[in-house]
Amino acid sequence: MKKRTYSCGLDAAVDVVGGKWKALILWALHHEPLRFGELRRAVSGVSEKMLIQQLREMESYGLVHREVYHQVPPKVEYSLTEFGHSLNTALVPLGEWGEKHMETIEALPRG
Amino acid sequence: MKKRTYSCGLDAAVDVVGGKWKALILWALHHEPLRFGELRRAVSGVSEKMLIQQLREMESYGLVHREVYHQVPPKVEYSLTEFGHSLNTALVPLGEWGEKHMETIEALPRG
DNA sequence: CTCCATGCTTACAAAAAGGTGAGTACCTGA
């Protein structure tokens, strides 16, 4: 979050879901709650630091819920809230667009 | 563009439309072609450097078309390609989501 | 004791993104 006022809805949404990992984490949690380690494996390429950092942020936004089980070894499960689900739903068309044009995108010149 | 392979469509899409400005520029060009100066005024807060940088990138991705009119003073018009339009369409639900939850988002704690 | 698994946490560094302010080239009209 960087600002309080937005010029349009898209502006606001990008601010919430922006960055390299948030959309992917949301996506990974779409079907079922996952624990930290599972999430780490599900989101390929993410480091522990990044994963936690993003999860904490998303928790503070009310997108994900964090459930701690007091066990040893520790177990923590992350799941989507209603709000998180609604955002995920809004991301579906974008995901489909990416899927459809994947080859084109992969062939794009690099920045 | 940072990578060539993606774990899912959303991953690819975010790579294309990522960053602070691209989605907003796309949005601004939705209705009609705009010239550089108009675009600058339409996308509030963007600097000339950023605007050009993003436009060049989007042009290289095939999202926008750049038309130069050889006049003095110079005139350059930017418009969406078919590809750009399709991406914009995929962004509509996200924009609506942002619109709907704008107040919630604006009230979010800052990172 | 020591090791293991899990879920973090911290310090440090690199890379990417974004911002600022000035300058360029062109022709036109005063």
Add this chain to the structure above:
DNA sequence: TCAGGTACTCACCTTTTTGTAAGCATGGAG
């Protein structure tokens, strides 16, 4: 000759984001 309008271009700097590698706490198993 000189300012004006348009669309850039450049050099330099700050901020933000991301990555790397290591360390910590817990209690049960061996």
